Structures are given as C-alpha cells and as structure tokens.
Amino acid sequence: MKILLTGSSGQLGNALLPQLSKLATVYAPLRQELDLANPAQLRRCIQDFKPDLIINPAAYTAVDLAETEKELAHTINVDAPACMAEEAHKLGAGLVHYSTDYVFDGEKRDAQGDWQAYLESDATNPQNVYGQTKLAGELAIAATACRHLILRTSWVYSLHGKNFLLTMLKLAREREHLRVVNDQWGVPNSAAWLAQATGDILASLFKTEDPTDWWQSNAGTYHLSAGGKTNWCEFAAAIIAIAGQQNSLGKTAPALQGIASSEYPTAARRPKNSMLNTQKIQTQFQLHMPDWQTCLQQCMQELQPLPHFES
Numbered sequence: 028m029k030i031l032l033t034g035s036s037g038q039l040g041n042a043l044l045p046q047l048s049k050l051a052t053v054y055a056p057l058r059q060e061l062d063l064a065n066p067a068q069l070r071r072c073i074q075d076f077k078p079d080l081i082i083n084p085a086a087y088t089a090v091d092l093a094e095t096e097k098e099l100a101h102t103i104n105v106d107a108p109a110c111m112a113e114e115a116h117k118l119g120a121g122l123v124h125y126s127t128d129y130v131f132d133g134e135k136r137d138a139q140g141d142w143q144a145y146l147e148s149d150a151t152n153p154q155n156v157y158g159q160t161k162l163a164g165e166l167a168i169a170a171t172a173c174r175h176l177i178l179r180t181s182w183v184y185s186l187h188g189k190n191f192l193l194t195m196l197k198l199a200r201e202r203e204h205l206r207v208v209n210d211q212w213g214v215p216n217s218a219a220w221l222a223q224a225t226g227d228i229l230a231s232l233f234k235t236e237d238p239t240d241w242w243q244s245n246a247g248t249y250h251l252s253a254g255g256k257t258n259w260c261e262f263a264a265a266i267i268a269i270a271g272q273q274n275s276l277g278k279t280a281p282a283l284q285g286i287a288s289s290e291y292p293t294a295a296r297r298p299k300n301s302m303l304n305t306q307k308i309q310t311q312f313q314l315h316m317p318d319w320q321t322c323l324q325q326c327m328q329e330l331q332p333l334p335h336f337e338s
C-alpha cells in the first residue's frame with residue numbers, strides 16, 4: 028500500500044509522517060518537489076505515484092493574509108484538493124483531507140444563550156476568506172464522489188512551525204505583561220494527538236479485508252477535536268503555567284490580562300464559538316477524546332528546560 032502525504036513540513040503533516048509510516052510506504056514531497064499551486068504538477072505526481080491513499084494536511088493557513096491573497100488561498104485550499112479528489116476517484120484511492128472550525132460563523136447557542144458545539148450537520152457560514160476557501164475545498168471533494176474523509180479540527184498547535192503555543196512561550200520569555208483575547212471559545216488540538224487519531228482511524232482501513240465496504244460505511248465529514256472548552260487567554264495561562272513548572276521560561280511568569288476581540292483587531296474576522304461536537308467520530312471509530320489539557324501536558328513534555336546558571 029502507498030500513501031501520498033502533502034504538507035509534511037507543517038505542524039500536522041510533520042506529526043502524521045511517523046504515524047503513516049507505521050501503516051504503509053509514504054511518499055511525502057515538500058513544496059520544492061510538489062507545489063500545490065501548480066495543478067498540472069499535482070496531477071502528474073498523483074498519476075505517476077498511484078497512491079492507494081492521499082493524506083492532505085497541506086493548506087494555505089495564513090488566516091489574515093488570506094484576506095488579501097484570495098486567489099492563492101483559493102488555489103491551494105480549493106483547486107488542489109479538488110484535483111486530488113478527481114485523481115483519487117480515477118484510481119479508486121481514498122483521500123483524507125483536513126478542514127476547520129472556521130467554516131462556521133461561531134454564533135451557535137442553546138436556548139439559555141450559552142455557546143453550543145457545532146455538529147457536522149449544522150449550517151456552515153464562514154466569516155473570513157480562509158474559512159470560505161476551506162469550505163469550498165470540502166464541497167469540491169464531496170462533488171467528485173471519491174472515497175474521502177474530511178476531518179474538521181480547530182486551534183492546532185505543536186512544538187514545530189508557527190502556532191499560538193510557540194508564540195506565547197516566546198512572549199512569556201520576553202515580556203512582563205501579556206494581553207490575550209478571552210471572548211473566543213474553542214478547543215486547542217495538538218498536532219501529535221490529531222495524527223495519532225488519524226492513524227487509529229486508518230489502521231482499521233488497513234486491517235479490513237474489504238476496503239470498498241470500509242469506505243461505504245465510513246466516508247464523510249467528521250469533527251476531530253479533543254474534549255473540553257477554553258478561550259485563548261485561558262489557553263495562554265495553561266501554557267505559561269506548565270512552562271513555569273518545567274522551568275522553561277527562565278524568568279518569572281508574565282501577568283496575563285484577558286481582553287475583548289475588539290481590543291485586538293485582525294484583518295480576518297474570527298468566530299466567537301469554535302467548539303466542535305465530536306460524538307459522530309467517537310461512535311463511528313470508537314475513538315476516545317482526551318481533554319485538551321492532557322494533550323497540552325503531553326506536547327509540552329518534549330520542551331527542553333532552560334539551562335540553570337548559578338548567580
């Protein structure tokens with residue numbers, strides 16, 4: 028069995044590589060070898076390699092920049108997955124694609140007015156260009172009728188690449204006072220855990236004697252996220268607390284102040300409520316969702332403590 032993995036230099040792709048290598052032969056070309064903004068090259072790559080499975084964590088993920096780089100975001104988040112789905116369909120291969128909480132408008136509430144987690148069946152209504160392109164990518168895949176899993180997740184972090192965890196660690200080492208948004212609610216997800224969950228799902232595909240039946244039973248869109256709920260300021264507090272316990276700040280922790288989104292304007296509008304209901308994926312694949320704090324602890328265990336110098 029052969030897997031084509033995109034985006035292996037990114038947070039999730041990097042974490043997926045070792046998981047997928049346990050299951051099959053993986054070809055993971057970097058951008059220099061396979062540029063997703065070049066559809067002809069992408070098509071040729073799939074036709075030549077003839078994968079049994081394409082795993083696509085690659086994406087245009089610069090949420091604010093997407094507001095001005097609309098065409099490039101569309102090419103990578105819509106045209107490239109559409110091309111993967113078409114070619115996968117011709118080969119009878121499967122496609123695993125990742126999408127985002129930003130396909131929703133973040134306004135879902137229960138009768139009491141409290142935020143409610145989104146179901147896969149809820150109406151989408153993206154509020155920024157990135158979310159619009161990710162939704163259009165989902166729809167383009169579904170339109171081809173190829174064997175696919177679309178896994179929507181939220182707030183991805185790791186010790187690799189660009190993300191909120193690494194930004195907070197850097198700022199906490201440099202500053203005495205941090206102001207972080209506290210009115211956007213969601214769930215942080217470690218790339219390592221997302222990759223492990225993907226590996227667990229795919230292990231059942233690789234074990235089955237009837238892949239056609241597996242895809243018929245399992246294809247579709249799922250929400251994949253750890254349990255619990257938080258906001259960015261609480262998430263920052265948890266990061267700084269763990270780093271402090273590990274002595275990886277090298278100084279006293281900065282004071283944290285929660286602020287409203289209106290005090291931190293960004294080019295792209297963000298949803299207030301990013302919570303994803305994961306009941307469907309838990310039931311379908313017998314997955315256990317750890318809470319987000321457990322995943323954060325596990326991820327940060329890999330951080331090296333700063334060297335201690337006697338004064």
Ligand SMILES: NC(=O)c1ccc[n+]([C@@H]2O[C@H](COP(=O)([O-])OP(=O)(O)OC[C@H]3O[C@@H](n4cnc5c(N)ncnc54)[C@H](OP(=O)(O)O)[C@@H]3O)[C@@H](O)[C@H]2O)c1
Pocket residue numbers: 033034035036037038039040057058061062063064083084085086087088103125126127128161179180181182183184188189218
């Ligand atoms: N990050 C989040 O908070 C978040 C939240 C919800 C959903 N998601 C979704 O989760 C998935 C993984 O996200 P992530 O955080 O792992 O992304 P990431 O760290 O930003 O990585 C993106 C990957 O895509 C590759 N890529 C971008 N443009 C490319 C191109 N033209 N040709 C080839 N490769 C290209 C990048 O390669 P280079 O290294 O060469 O740039 C990188 O490997 C994405 O589908 C994203 O939409 C992410």
